[in-house]
Amino acid sequence: MTGGDMWAGLGSTVAGIMFAWAMFQQYVPLPLRRYVAKYTHRLMGYFYPYIQISIHELTGEHMKRSEAYTAIEAYLSSKSSERARRLKADIGKDSKSMVLSMDANEEITDEFKGIKLWWTLNTSIPKTQSFSFYPSADVKHYYTLTFHNLHRKLRKLFTNNPSENWRGSKRSMWCHVVFEHPATFQTLAMDPEKKQEIVDDLVTFSKGKEYYAKVGKTWKRGYLLYGPPGTGKSTMIAAMANFLNYDIYDLELTVVKDNTELRKLLIETSSKSIIVIEDIDCSLDLTGQRKKTHEEDEDEEENDPISKREKEEKSSKESKVTLSGLLNFIDGLWSACGEERIIIFTTNHVEKLDPALIRRGRMDKHIKLSYCSFQGFKVLAKNYLDLNSHHLFPKICRLMEETEITPADVAENLMPKTITGDAETCLENLIQALEMAKEEARLKAVEETKEKETSAKPEMKDESLLAKEEAKDKDQAYPKEDAKEGESIKADEALDKLLERETLEPAPDV
Numbered sequence: 250m251t252g253g254d255m256w257a258g259l260g261s262t263v264a265g266i267m268f269a270w271a272m273f274q275q276y277v278p279l280p281l282r283r284y285v286a287k288y289t290h291r292l293m294g295y296f297y298p299y300i301q302i303s304i305h306e307l308t309g310e311h312m313k314r315s316e317a318y319t320a321i322e323a324y325l326s327s328k329s330s331e332r333a334r335r336l337k338a339d340i341g342k343d344s345k346s347m348v349l350s351m352d353a354n355e356e357i358t359d360e361f362k363g364i365k366l367w368w369t370l371n372t373s374i375p376k377t378q379s380f381s382f383y384p385s386a387d388v389k390h391y392y393t394l395t396f397h398n399l400h401r402k403l404r405k406l407f408t409n410n411p412s413e414n415w416r417g418s419k420r421s422m423w424c425h426v427v428f429e430h431p432a433t434f435q436t437l438a439m440d441p442e443k444k445q446e447i448v449d450d451l452v453t454f455s456k457g458k459e460y461y462a463k464v465g466k467t468w469k470r471g472y473l474l475y476g477p478p479g480t481g482k483s484t485m486i487a488a489m490a491n492f493l494n495y496d497i498y499d500l501e502l503t504v505v506k507d508n509t510e511l512r513k514l515l516i517e518t519s520s521k522s523i524i525v526i527e528d529i530d531c532s533l534d535l536t537g538q539r540k541k542t543h544e545e546d547e548d549e550e551e552n553d554p555i556s557k558r559e560k561e562e563k564s565s566k567e568s569k570v571t572l573s574g575l576l577n578f579i580d581g582l583w584s585a586c587g588e589e590r591i592i593i594f595t596t597n598h599v600e601k602l603d604p605a606l607i608r609r610g611r612m613d614k615h616i617k618l619s620y621c622s623f624q625g626f627k628v629l630a631k632n633y634l635d636l637n638s639h640h641l642f643p644k645i646c647r648l649m650e651e652t653e654i655t656p657a658d659v660a661e662n663l664m665p666k667t668i669t670g671d672a673e674t675c676l677e678n679l680i681q682a683l684e685m686a687k688e689e690a691r692l693k694a695v696e697e698t699k700e701k702e703t704s705a706k707p708e709m710k711d712e713s714l715l716a717k718e719e720a721k722d723k724d725q726a727y728p729k730e731d732a733k734e735g736e737s738i739k740a741d742e743a744l745d746k747l748l749e750r751e752t753l754e755p756a757p758d759v
């Protein structure tokens with residue numbers, strides 16, 4: 250086939266397609282055309298793995314300029330002058346400077362959190378004007394943002410206590426950033442069986458839509474994560490979110506004004522999300538609020554006017570969320586708005602929490618995160634040093650049985666401190682840290698025993714003094730008429746000696 254034949258063949262194919270398209274548009278009824286269009290789009294979707302988002306310049310009934318369009322224009326302004334080939338010049342707001350922006354049908358490549366994006370400025374021309382060469386006032390502009398389907402769902406981390414650079418809309422009480430924590434259940438140092446149990450629980454929950462509907466329960470689940478600092482509570486939340494592909498709402502209770510605001514925040518959370526209240530024991534004086542009666546408060550205030558004023562000032566700044574408000578948040582009627590939600594409380598002091606807050610049904614699963622076990626260490630050794638075994642492992646195992654160390658401390662020691670730092674040095678660092686922890690624990694125990702002894706002694710002395718005073722009182726109240734002065738002095742001396750002996754004897758263990 251010659252080049253000329255090929256071009257002639259291609260030309261007639263294109264003409265054939267265009268003719269068929271014109272026939273289709275003219276003679277096929279609209280509902281059928283729509284039906285065909287719908288399925289062609291779906292089919293195209295399999296081959297075209299990109300997502301496109303259009304942001305139109307004029308929106309709404311009154312065709313007002315969209316805020317989003319203006320924001321994108323401003324955002325792209327500097328990028329356009331650097332990267333676009335065809336630029337549009339305009340006079341700036343101050344009428345002195347020239348503002349450059351991308352021209353119609355121009356494309357700019359951009360990057361967001363490592364994801365490649367394309368911005369295009371498009372024009373849509375009304376059908377009646379399609380063949381006019383002159384710009385028309387009816388020509389509408391819109392930006393198109395294109396990115397790969399893979400990045401369609403970026404997990405988000407929301408907060409109700411944002412710092413300056415957090416994004417959010419004026420209407421929402423939550424602000425967000427893209428959630429990018431790398432933690433997974435694989436990298437979590439924990440006993441494998443316990444870990445598997447949690448994973449199974451999450452899978453059962455996420456597939457439980459019908460089950461929850463059948464038993465008449467809202468599709469939500471509460472987890473209480475408790476344990477000492479550095480045992481992986483926050484890390485586990487991140488692993489859960491990554492595993493389930495859920496967003497996280499990090500609820501800072503101390504900045505929530507009152508129960509009404511708490512309810513509003515709850516309503517604004519989306520499905521497929523984890524709502525977290527970290528350090529719940531520090532967030533609110535929940536136990537105090539319940540136990541302290543009103544009368545007690547009044548008594549205290551009357552006795553101390555300064556404390557009353559201080560309290561008033563403090564309470565005007567502090568959150569007025571109450572325990573009952575929080576209980577309502579977890580399982581009140583409003584908590585049923587939305588589904589597939591997990592609520593997590595974390596605490597370092599589970600014993601401080603009001604039992605009502607963490608009873609089963611509210612916090613369905615209580616997960617204790619504890620000091621690092623040898624199994625946990627092996628996970629970290631694999632993560633940090635790519636080691637499955639080492640001749641120092643048995644020593645580490647023995648030390649871990651003898652002392653307590655958090656996974657955070659183990660992780661810190663397993664991180665090479667220099668570029669040339671090898672696995673052996675890291676393991677030796679860990680052994681050193683374990684030996685230090687063991688020694689510290691021993692010294693602490695000695696210190697505690699001493700403290701117990703000293704705190705027990707004054708008590709005994711006090712009791713003895715009391716006995717002495719009582720005896721004296723008795724003597725004064727019922728003076729023995731026949732007792733001679735010398736005898737009474739002797740009795741006192743004997744009592745003193747007795748007391749001296751008692752205070753010198755070691756105190757019994759309490």
Ligand SMILES: Nc1ncnc2c1ncn2[C@@H]1O[C@H](COP(=O)(O)OP(=O)(O)OP(=O)(O)O)[C@@H](O)[C@H]1O
Nearest residue numbers: 436437438477478479480481482483484656657660
């Ligand atoms: N179980 C664990 N598995 C893997 N890494 C862990 C684990 N626990 C802690 N770490 C490491 O220690 C760091 C601190 O842990 P994390 O913040 O999750 O602890 P926490 O229990 O939430 O502490 P806190 O109570 O102080 O908030 C993490 O960034 C992680 O690198």
